[in-house]
Structures are given as C-alpha cells and as structure tokens.
Amino acid sequence: MAANIQQAHIEEITEPVKRFILDTFLPGEDPSALEFDTPLISGGIIDSISTLKLVTFLEEEFDIQVQANEMNSDNLDTLEEITSFVLSKK
C-alpha cells in the first residue's frame, strides 16, 4: 500500500514536469524520447535561463521553495532527480 502511494506521488510530479519540459524546451519532440534519465542540463536541453523557468514552474506547481544554491545539475539534471528533489521538499 505504501509503495503504491509513493508511486502515485511520483507520477503526479513526473508527468506535469515532463509535459512542461516538452512544451517549453522541446516543442515537436517525440514525448517517448524524454526518458526518466535523459540528461537535461548536461545534455544541453535546458540552459541557465531555462533552469530558472523550470524552477519557477516547480515552485508554483508544487508549492515549494527552491534556494539559489539548490538550482544545479545535482538536483535538476534528469526527470528522476527533479522528482526526488520535489518529493524531498514536500
């Protein structure tokens, strides 16, 4: 039961983030090409300005606060990392 709740939480976070990244930074891209572990910052998909946009989205969508020193590729480089990061803030 607990695992299912966790799984549901993950999808609630991952899906809107994925949609936001596809719509904002990857228009026209095949959605299945954006995988859980696709590198976003190191892979050139989001740059520093795009990272700010992503963080603003995360703050508004999930009602969290992100510190400036947290906005880096350790926390935000993949969908997986972003999801864990958001969960850790909840």
Added chain:
Amino acid sequence: MQTHHDTLHGLLEHSAARRPAHTAVEDPERNNAVSYGDFNANADRLSEALRRIGVTGGDRVGIYVPKSIASITAVFGILKSGGAYVPVDPGAPPRRNAFIFQDCAVKGIVVANDLIEGLKAEFDDTYTLSVDPLSFLDGFALPVSLVRVVKSGEQPAQPSIANLSYILYTSGSTGKPKGVIHTHASALSFVRWTSDTVAFTEDDRFSSHAPFHFDLSILDIYVPMQHGATLILIGEDLGKTPARLGPMAAERKITVWYSTPSILRLLVEYGNLDQHDFSAMRVVFFAGEVFPIKHLKSLLEKWPHPVYYNLYGPTETNVCTYYKLPPTIPEDQVDPFPIGPVCENDRALVVDLDDQAVAPGAEGELLITGGSVMQGYWNLPERSAEAYFVDAEGTRWYHTGDIVREAAGGVFIFVGRRDRMVKRNGYRVELGEIEAALYRHPAVTEAAVVATPNAENGTIIKAFLSWSDGKPRGMIEMKKFCADNLPKYMIPDRFSSQPSLPKTSTDKINYQALKELD
C-alpha cells in the same frame, strides 16, 4: 591610349590573333562550339551593332540571356564597344531584372528572344524599347536580340567611371540589389594575379559553372581567354544536375574546375564520379562559402590528383586571399582550411569596430585595398562611402564584413560574417561556429543556423539540417550532440529537419528563405 594589354577584351583579341582556329568556347548543352577567330569576329559585329544604337565609352548594356555562346559573345561585344556589361539572372523575376537595368540606365540589352515580352512588360511608357534581332548569332541555337532602351523626359544623372567594364548586382540588405562597379583595371589585376599564381596553358579546358551575374565568372571568362585555352560553358540546368554534370566534366576533359563547395558536394554525392575518368582534372578552385571538411575529404577521395585552392573574396574585391591545400587532409582535422594569405596584388588589415588595427593574432574585421578592389556601388554614394575606411594616407580600404584572425605566416583564418555575430545571454555567438559543430555529426549533410530576435530571450537560434540517410534526429539527441561540441550558450533553441536546404541562384545556402521558414 588603350592597348590590348589594358582591356579585358584585349585578352581575347590577343589569343584570336595568335590561334584563330583553336576552340575558344564550347556549349555542351546545345552541342556547339566557336573558334577564337569566329568568336572575336562575332564580338566585333555585336560591338558595331551597339555603336549603331549609340553605345560609347562607359555606357551600360544589359545581358539577359541564359548561359550560351550568345551570352559570352555579348560580354565581349559590349566591352569592345567601350560599354560595360550588366549581366542578370535569366531565372530571376523580370521585375527584378528590369529594376537593375533601369537603376544603371542601360542603353541597350542583349536579350534571349523568348524573354523579351516578359521584360518589356516591366518598363513603363516613359521607356521606348526597340528590338533588333542579332541574326548572325542564330547558329548557336539560342536566338537573341539587341533591345535599344530610350527613356523620355529628363534623364537622372549617372556616375561617370573611367574604364568601367562591368557591374554585378548583389542582393542588398535593404531588399534592393546594389551594383558593384569594376573597371578593366580591377578585373585585370585579379585575372593577372590568377595567371601569375597558377600555371595555365593553351591546352587547358576551363569550366564555366558560375552564372555571369556571379563574381566567380570573372575567373572563368577571362583567364582562359588570356591563355588561348578553351572554356566549357555550363548552363543553369546542367549546372544543377550532378548526375549529368559529373559525366560531362569527364567527357569534355575539363582540366580546371571552379565552383562553390555546395556544387562540389553535390557532385560527390550524386555525380557518379567513380564511373568516369577525371584524370585530366588538374586544378580545382572553390570559393563563395566555407567548405565543410568532411565533404572536402570525400571530394579528395574521388578526385585525389588535382591541386586545390580555396579562394576568398567578396564581389567588391574579387579574389583577395587564397590558400593552396596540402595534398592530403590530416585524419583528425575538423576545422575548415584557412582562407590564406592576401593575394600579391592586394593588401590586408585586421581591425576592430573603430577601424583600429588589432593586436597580431586577435580577431577583427578584414579590410582589403589594392588593384582588384571595386570602385564603389552604382548610384549609391553613401553606401559606397560607408564601404571603405580611408586611412591617414588617403588609401581606401574595403570593409569585407568578415571576421578573421591572422595566424603564422600571414595566413588568415575565417571566423565568420560580422553580420552573423549575435549576442545571446551576453555572450558573442558566431553562427558559423555552430554550423561547423553540426557538420561534425556523422549523418548531417547540410547545416545552417539563423538567429531571430525574440522578445523573451533576446535571440532565438534555429538550426536547419538535412540528413545523409533522410532520417531526422530529435531535439534531445541534437541538443546532447551540441552540448558535447559547443559551449552551452551556443546550443540552438530549435532544430528543423529539411529534405535539403534552400539555395540562392548562386548556389549558396539561402539564409533569407530559412528565416522565413519556421
């Protein structure tokens, strides 16, 4: 007094006197040819016809004829009459061509008969156009006429240029073409430099790939005439059909080739070069754009024997730097070759935005002065003045708009177009550098990058790509590829796959058309 040493048509007259029976020009598409003696005589007849309609020293005469023995006869006939020729693209809209002819107030136009009606429709009733067939050229399978142009009312003043030889109209940033003025002296300076740099003989057979309204044609037209060699005309259709162009070059035993890299790339890809004998080919010139190294390597695999030269120079200067390629390209080379040292008849300077010389090795704009440089733009005194930097000694240096840096031995490395530098996130970005990185992708056949202003980000960089296997790659793959090859701030925002990229009438990538694509 002028002698045949001082004029472009003097080159033809000299060879016609020496070798009248030798073939001067061949037209493979119409399967005809002309000897030096007949060619010179036909040009004389045309110059008489021009004088009869009043053409005299410095008058402009248009050429609106597909490439043919008739069109090259028009070149020399006009020069012999004392006039200057103004060639236009026969495939361009008649309105644009009529604009050019009216802009430089031509006294006459040599026109292919089937283009006369379309052209006439673009002249209003202040003009009277009278048509005289040039039937002595009928044997060359492309009937042409001389159209006399008379304008009623007050005539606007036109510049007076001593020894004017031709005006080539190039696309202007304002949307209206602007005419680059060359004299006999500036063209001859370049023609003689070419002959001093590369040894040619009367047995050479030159390609004439570039259309006559494109500056590459100056080498094609005049260098063979100087040596009594043979010129093989390549018309608009043949020139763009590599499956016929390759076999033709082999069959006609072309020895000196000159074209843009785009055409050479198409020849490698679609010209069936393996199936033909190119052992006659001994010199290959290319110019007009950067030759991506991977395509150049493929060319050298197909044609290993010729000596290759990268020629550089805007229409305004003729060729002004040149680089002789080494016989083989190092395996690990990814950067294009340099544009080379300045030609011996010109001088070069690298300057900053204030026209001050930069430190040796630093990037700056290339300025050129010397024998091969234009006189200015026709009827555009302000644009002409802006085009030059005048130094303390009064020397006029032409602003090429190209950013270079000087390496050891006075060799210039091309960095990019000044107008292709954009600012993004505060960084200076050279769009050509992004293109060079994209060409490193093994499946990329063509790459072009444009920047468009964007309210939110300042600049949006879009990459247009075509693929050797026709399979478009997704944005994630391409962004990752760029991230591995470029600084982050240079990664394009958008990628668009095309079957092939649009080209201009001079076979360069058409950036204007790309900007209009989305």
